[in-house]
Amino acid sequence: MSxxxxxxxxxxxxxxxxAKARYHQLADAEPGDVKHPQVAAFYRELTARYPELVDDFENSPWAAGLDVTEDAVVMPITSPHAEVARFVLALAQRHGLVAYDPQSGEVHNPGVLTFTSANGFRAENPDETTIRTALHRLSRTNWHAVLERGDAYVQVGQGRNAGAPEGHYALEHRDGSPDRHYRTDVPSLDDVTTAFLAFATHDDTWRTHFEWRKLDF
Incomplete structure (x- = not known):
């Protein structure tokens, strides 16, 4: 399956x-060399991490060769490699490119602010009311939420599922690369809301409100 x-x-x-129309156009397009600079940079970084399929079918995440045109790349990913999809989406955001999932019809426009939570809720460019309401719906079952823009995000986990002390929230943020991932435990949902709303408005002063520890992966 792929x-x-x-x-x-x-x-x-x-x-x-x-996006659906563009994807169907790409399916009929003649392959060629990437010429658009942002797509070329995306392709170089993608294949540096996950090389083009040659003969290692067992270990490659690709179900077939990548379809490349002047300004687009279509990637057939084998179903066990969900982490590749996450990498592709983050990489597309970093290079200012549209990413499209034809299976779900979901479009990821670059620079879009996206809120998701464990109960399946998702909102693009949420306003303050949407963010506050969604965070107040955190519970033992709906225990996780993330607000992301490109490859930067702030996220929260509630209680034992997140490894937080009883009655606390695990608040984390990442600034691009995995080596810039930080965490703190906070006792109040108000603290979490402050961080989420500040991130949404590009206000970096919220970071100084907490004592962070760096996470190594």
Missing amino acids: FDLAVWFAPAEVTAAE
């Missing part, structure tokens, strides 16, 4: 219908 992800450059935000 699934596709497609990445390309677009000068403006893309709707789901536009």
Whole structure:
């Protein structure tokens, strides 16, 4: 089993219908060399991490060769390699590219602020009310939420599932690369909300409100 992800450059935000049409165009497009600089940079970094499929079918995450055009890359990913999809989405955001999942119809426009939580809730560019409401729905079962922009994010985990002390929240943030991942435990949902709302508005002063410890992976 495999699934596709497609990445390309677009000068403006893309709707789901536009992304679907573009994906079908790519399926019929003639392959060629990448010429768009942002897509070329994406492709170089992608294949440095996960090389093109040659003959190592057992260990490669690719179900077939990558489909490359002047300004797009379509990737057939084998289903056991979900971590590759996460890498692709983060990499596309970092290079300012649209990413499209044709299986779900989900579009990831670059620079978009996305809120997701353990209960399946998802919102793009959420306003303050949406963020506050979603955070107040955290519970023992809906115990995790993340607010991300590209490859930077702030996330929270509640209670034992997150390894937090009883009655506390595990608050984490990451600034791009995995070696810039930090955590603190906070006793109040108000502290969590402050961090999430500040991240949403590009206000970095919230970071000085907490004592962080660096996490190594």
